[in-house]
Amino acid sequence: MTAKPRGRRPGSNDTADQILAAARELFAERGYARTTIRAIAAQANVDPALVHHYFGTKDALFDAAVQMPVDPRQVMSGLPDDPRAIGPELVRRVLGVWDRPEMQERLRGMIGSALTHEGAAETLREMLTRGLLPVLRDLALDDDRRDWRAELVAAQMAGLIVGRYVVGLPRLRRASSADLVASVGPVVSHYLTGRL
C-alpha cells in the first residue's frame, strides 16, 4: 500500500477519484458485503455524506468502482436471432475484446487478486453476476434454465480465455479467431438455445 497524498484537493474530480480508489481497495480486501460506505469514506479521508453525494448508494458506488473493462451489454448488442449464428458471433466478439493486450493485463490483475483475496473473489463474482450474466441470460432461450444457460456460457468463455491468454495452451494460443469461432461457437449456441 502506498502513502496517499493528503494535500489540498483542487477540484471535485480529485475527491471522486479518491473515493473510487478507496472503494476499489476495500472491495478487493473485504469483499462487497463487508465493505461499508463509512469505511470507504474513512479510507478516502472524506465525510460519508460526500460519498453519498457523489455516488448515491453502495450498489452504485460498487458499479462505478469496479467497472468491467468493457460493457458486456454493448459488446453483445445486436447479436443475430438465428440460434446457430448467435454462438459463433458471441465468440467472435469476445475474442475481439480479449485480443487487446491491455485487456489481458487487466484480466491477470483481476483473477490474480481473486485467487489471493477472498474479498476480491467476491468482488469478481459480484461483477460477473451483475454485469455479464444478465446479458447472457437475455440471449438465452426463454425457458426455466435461462440462468443456468448463462453460467454455462460464462464458464465456456472463461475456459477459452484462460486457455488462450492466461495459460497459453499451444494450439489455442496460436489459433486464428476464425478457428476458435468455428469450434467453440456452436457449443455456445448449444448452451444458449439447445436441449441441455
Next chain:
Amino acid sequence: MTAKPRGRRPGSNDTADQILAAARELFAERGYARTTIRAIAAQANVDPALVHHYFGTKDALFDAAVQMPVDPRQVMSGLPDDPRAIGPELVRRVLGVWDRPEMQERLRGMIGSALTHEGAAETLREMLTRGLLPVLRDLALDDDRRDWRAELVAAQMAGLIVGRYVVGLPRLRRASSADLVASVGPVVSHYLTGRL
C-alpha cells in the same frame, strides 16, 4: 524467500528434497526454458553431478518437481468407449477430484503464481502440455484434429473449474455433480469425438 538450513544432511532423501525445492522455486521464477541444472544445483547448494545422479535429465527433474496434484492418466483410465458416455464420465471424474478442498487450494496457488510470474505461467503450460493434453489426446477421435480436440476439452474443463471453484458463479457453485455432468458432459463428448 526463506533462508534454507545449511546443516548436515543426515540422509539422501534430504538432498533430493532440497533439489526438488530448489527446482520448484527456479522453474516458477524463470520458467522451464531458462532454468538450468547448474542453477538448480547452486540454489540447492549441491554439486550438479548429484542432481543428475538423483533425477537424470532436466526433463525428468521437471516432472518430479512440478508433479500434477493427481495423475491425469490414472483419473482418465478405463473411460467408456461409447462417444456419448465418454464426456459425461470424464466430467464426473474431474469434478470428483476438484471437489476436494485441498485440490482447490493447490489450484489457487498454481494459477495465482502463473498470473504474476511469466515463469510460473510457462511452468503451468508445460505441466498441462506434458501431463494432461496427451491423455486427452488419447481419448479423442483419431483424426488430424486430435491435438485441437484435446485443448478444447482442456479449455472447457478449465472454465468449469474456474466458474465453480475460483469465481464461484452462483448456480455453478451450488450445482450437483450430476447436473454439471448432464449439461457439460455432452459438450466434452462433442469436442472429443464430434464434428468440429
